[in-house]
Each structure stands twice: as C-alpha cells, then as structure tokens.
Amino acid sequence: MGESKRRYPAEVKREVLRLKWEEGWSNRSLMDAFGIKNVSQIKQWARWVQNGEEHRLRQPVGKQYTYGKGxxxxxxxxxxxxxxxxxxxxxxxxxxxxxxxxxxxxxxxxxxxxxxxxxx
Missing domain, CATH: 1.20.5 (Single alpha-helices involved in coiled-coils or other helix-helix interfaces)
Structure with a gap:
C-alpha cells in the first residue's frame, strides 16, 4: 500500500526555511536532512511565509483554511x-x-x- 501523508511540525517547517534563507542550504540537502519527499513542499512553505500566511505552517495536513477561518x-x-x-x-x-x-x-x-x- 502507499505511504500516508507525512506530517511536519511547524517548528520543523520554520527550521527548514531558516536554514534555507539564513544559512544557504540547498533544497536537496534540506530534503535529505529532514526526509522531505518533494521540493515543492519547501517552496509552498516559503510562499506561505512570504505572503504573510505563517499560520498555515500550523494547519493539519489536508486542511485548507479559508480566509479568516484559520x-x-x-x-x-x-x-x-x-x-x-x-x-x-x-x-x-x-x-x-x-x-x-x-x-x-x-x-x-x-x-x-x-x-x-x-x-x-
């Protein structure tokens, strides 16, 4: 059977972004170090933070909050x-x-x- 969705705590997401932006880690090295399967996941987290939606880092997997509901x-x-x-x-x-x-x-x-x- 296929593997279920991987859950990353908000602290891990923030640490990944910190290492990427402040210490210049590559996406590949972040994926290897944290077991992230797809680079698009890192890009999505970065997009949320850059758009001022940091609260989305804490949302459960598959749960998409509508504006003002999260x-x-x-x-x-x-x-x-x-x-x-x-x-x-x-x-x-x-x-x-x-x-x-x-x-x-x-x-x-x-x-x-x-x-x-x-x-x-």
Whole structure:
C-alpha cells in the first residue's frame, strides 16, 4: 500500500526555511536532512511565509483554511481583521444610503388619499 501523508511540525517547517534563507542550504540537502519527499513542499512553505500566511505552517495536513477561518497569529491580526470588517461595513452603508437617495420618493396623490388606499 502507499505511504500516508507525512506530517511536519511547524517548528520543523520554520527550521527548514531558516536554514534555507539564513544559512544557504540547498533544497536537496534540506530534503535529505529532514526526509522531505518533494521540493515543492519547501517552496509552498516559503510562499506561505512570504505572503504573510505563517499560520498555515500550523494547519493539519489536508486542511485548507479559508480566509479568516484559520488560527490567528496574534491579537493584533484579529483586531486588524475586525477593523477591515467595520471599514467595509461602513463603506457599504454609505453606498446603500447613496442608492436610497436616488430612489423615487413616495408621493401622496389626491386619488390615493380619497380612497384611503396607499400606493406603493
């Protein structure tokens, strides 16, 4: 049978990237030293860190977090996301109010008031 997916702790992933960037280890030597089967794995970890997604180093194998659903790195990150949410909410509120101003106003015509029915 085929071998199951290999799990690497976040500390190992960080150490691999440190050795690669700070000490100049080659991908081949890192693969041999840590038992990594494919160079694309190292490249993926590096891409996550370079894109500011270091929290993905801690995610379980096969688990892909959608934006904002994964573990947070810090309270500051959580607060940044909250600020972005409220800024977006405020922008949408302003757009809604602008649209509402453009809507035709309800007018009270003599025919509607005499029959007692409201025109919508």
């Amino acid at each position: 573990p947070q790195d810090s309270e500051i990150d959580r607060l940044r996301q909250q600020v972005e949410y409220y800024e977006m909410k405020e922008a949408l509120r302003g757009k809604y109010q602008e649209l509402e101003r453009r809507w035709p106003r309800k007018s009270s015509s003599p025919s509607s008031s005499s029959t007692g029915k409201r025109i919508r």
